[in-house]
Amino acid sequence: MEITDQNASLQSPLIQYSGQDGPNVDDIEQNKKWVGARTEIIEEVKKQLWLAGPLIFVTLLNYCLQVISVMFVGHLGELPLAGASMATSFCTVTGISILLGMSTALDTLCGQSYGANQHSMLGIHTQRAMLVLMIVSIPLAIIWANTGSILVFLGQDPEISAQAGRYAQATIPSLFAFGLLQCMIRFLQTQNVVFPMMFSTGVTTFLHFFLCWILVFKTGLGNVGAAISNSISYWLNVLILILYVKCSPSFAKTWTGFSKEALNNIPFFLSIAIPSAAMVCLEMWAFELLVLLSGLLPNPKLQTSVLSICMNTATTVVMIPLGFSEAASIRVSNELGAGNAWGSRLAVYVVLVMVIIEGILVGTAMILLHNVWGYAYSNELEVVKYVATMLPLLAASNSLDGIQCVLSGTIRGCGRQIIGATINLGSYYLVGIPVAIVLAFVFHLDGKGLWLGIICAVAVQMLTLIIVTIRTDWDREAKKTTDRVYNSVKPDSIVS
Incomplete structure (x- = not known):
């Protein structure tokens, strides 16, 4: 009897809580959820940095x-x-x-x-x-x-x-x-x-x-x-x-x-590959068209040289968002393939935060270096000064471009390339290029006008992709992914 009483006393809490002063069960559950969510976020950040770097x-x-x-x-x-x-x-x-x-x-x-x-x-x-x-x-x-x-x-x-x-x-x-x-x-x-x-x-x-x-x-x-x-x-x-x-x-x-x-199933592959190519080409071709248009401006040698420097700089710094874009595409596609709608949604949120931080840091560096960056390409004072006026615009476009890059990666991860190609067509060829021509040749803003046109295109592209992402039904995307995966597999090849 004494042994039983001792065991009971050892297993009982040292401090007895009354019902009124005891811990709130809802608070405990809420705390567990917060700890779980924080752990998931940290793990997702690690996974994406491991891929993106x-x-x-x-x-x-x-x-x-x-x-x-x-x-x-x-x-x-x-x-x-x-x-x-x-x-x-x-x-x-x-x-x-x-x-x-x-x-x-x-x-x-x-x-x-x-x-x-x-x-x-x-x-x-x-x-x-x-x-x-x-x-x-x-x-x-x-x-x-x-x-x-x-x-x-x-x-x-x-x-x-x-x-x-x-x-x-x-x-x-x-x-x-x-x-x-x-x-x-x-x-x-x-x-x-x-x-x-x-x-x-x-x-x-x-x-x-x-x-x-x-x-x-x-x-x-x-x-x-x-x-x-x-x-x-x-x-x-x-x-x-x-x-x-x-x-x-x-x-x-x-x-x-x-x-x-x-x-x-080659037609099945082409049904995704052709819109994928359109997504990439429509964007890349718009930037190449910008260089061609610079040759029609007054003092084309200066305009083309400066725009080429800007294109080179923009292409170099965009490699960072492109790495995050690929990481986002991988994480979203992997999670959707696994039927994890919440995991794919979390991947998008995490990569967006990271690329916004990256855009602020890189943009700040570009603005701080705007007066000296031109010397890396030319000793001509006219070129250096022109580049200095362009670099803040590049900083702005890089920040916007980073967001659209990772959202485009999300589009690829979901297999919604037709939507991405449509957005790129409208953003660059119905908005960006026409605005660039008007600003450069009608309002005589020259190279600045051309780049402002591209900023308008990227802004429209980014905002449209944000709307598409917000309105995405991730559970439905997971279901569509399951159908796509198993429709492309022979019945005797399916692994349960």
């Missing part, structure tokens, strides 16, 4: 390949530099943007399949994308082979067009490599495998520098040598990633070898 690195270094090549050509003289720059711009519009856009369909297909544990479908989707992109590359290669004639037909200088034509022809092998590379990158990143891409891209970019130096200066190939070095570097990157996927046991479930199933 390497992806920013990979995106930036892939962009640097073209920049390094053009920099080496610049030491050959004005004419080779003008030809290489024109060829790079032409190839971006007529090839790179199309293949890049089509490959982003894998953000949807592979990301959602991975979230749904249909691992074998990742390899099949990727092989199907490789096949389609290789076929699409053939007519694009024919266009590149006739770059010189096309540029002359469009009224460009014959000498520069000839230089650009030779550069573009030597770049043709890189077109096929670029398509394969983008497919491999998306195959890996949708599985949250990002550090091997950092390694392969880092090694490729490091070697590319020496390759350019040898082929441009030591072999006498000139600007053609720079173009050949692009092709070699892209193929080297593809080879490293393919060997890694082939040899690593991590991909035993997702890459089971080449399958005849990749030849099926």
Whole structure:
């Protein structure tokens, strides 16, 4: 009896609460919910930073390949530099943007399949994308082979067009490599495998520098040598990633070898790939059109030079939001594939907060450096002063562009590329470009007017995407994702 009483006393609380003074059950439950939500947020932040950091690195270094090549050509003289720059711009519009856009369909297909544990479908989707992109590359290669004639037909200088034509022809092998590379990158990143891409891209970019130096200066190939070095570097990157996927046991479930199933459902892939390409191309083409319009302004040499500096700067700083955009796409597609509507919604909220903070920090840095940034590109005082007046506008556009970037990533993660393409069409071609023309040529704001037009386009794009995101029914998106994933899988291949 005494033992029983002792046990009872040991198990009873030291302080006895009356019903009136005791802890509130609702408060305890609320506290548990808050702790749980805070833990989820912290975990989501960690996941996205883990993805975004390497992806920013990979995106930036892939962009640097073209920049390094053009920099080496610049030491050959004005004419080779003008030809290489024109060829790079032409190839971006007529090839790179199309293949890049089509490959982003894998953000949807592979990301959602991975979230749904249909691992074998990742390899099949990727092989199907490789096949389609290789076929699409053939007519694009024919266009590149006739770059010189096309540029002359469009009224460009014959000498520069000839230089650009030779550069573009030597770049043709890189077109096929670029398509394969983008497919491999998306195959890996949708599985949250990002550090091997950092390694392969880092090694490729490091070697590319020496390759350019040898082929441009030591072999006498000139600007053609720079173009050949692009092709070699892209193929080297593809080879490293393919060997890694082939040899690593991590991909035993997702890459089971080449399958005849990749030849099926090509229209299904195109139904996502074509709107994906439209999303990317409509945006990239608008910026290229801006440079062309600058050549029609008074003092076109100054206007084009300054706008080129602005484009270069904007392209460099936007690599950070692009990394977050890819992270958002991966997280949203993975969570929707797993049927987790709340997880996909949380991923959007978290990435938006992070990219807003990034935009404020980068924008502040750009404003603080506005008086000296121009010296990085030119010693001409007129150019430096003009760039100083443009940089605050770039800071504003970068902040807006960051938000639309991650929301566009969300659109890809959901598989709603048709909506994204429609928004981009309206934002840039019904608002941005017309406003830019009016401000630059009617109100004589010149380069500032052109960039203000782009800011208007990005603002409309961002606001529309915010409205679409707010009105998204995430439970319905999860259901649509489930239907999409299992409709693309053979019944005997479904993994429960």
